[in-house]
Amino acid sequence: MRTADFLVVLGVTGGGPLRRLPVSNCHTKSRLMITFAEAKEIVRAAEEPTWTLGTYKIEDDGWEDATHYLVVRGTAEDDPSYIVVPGLVPLVSKATGEIEYVVAHTEWDRLDAMTPVSG
Secondary structure (H helix, E strand, O other): OOOEEEEEOOOOOOOOOOOOEEEOOEEEEEEEEOOOOOOHHHHHHHHHHOOOOOOOOOOEEEEOOOOEEEEOOOOOOOOOOOOOOOOEEEEEEEOOOOOOEEEEHHHHHHHHOEEEEOO
């Protein structure tokens, strides 16, 4: 039984229009779950259109815990003048696809407990 055909990205810090993204094969028993690949696309859709520091890039690998994915992103250029807000990282809810931005140094224990994920 398919639980959803589209995921509406809500609660994205930084404004902009809501985006409707297709969700494919992202369901478990009775609840929607997104994959890491979909989490990367959610972050890309929320950030890339308004990105102003160099060339937007999402790394192939990231981190996960039971409820969230940490998507690693920044600039493709190796230029120290392109600084992304230090320590501000996007966590994507596996259940809803909502992006929660956290300051890494205030959430270190939570982030340090995450395990690597690819996709």
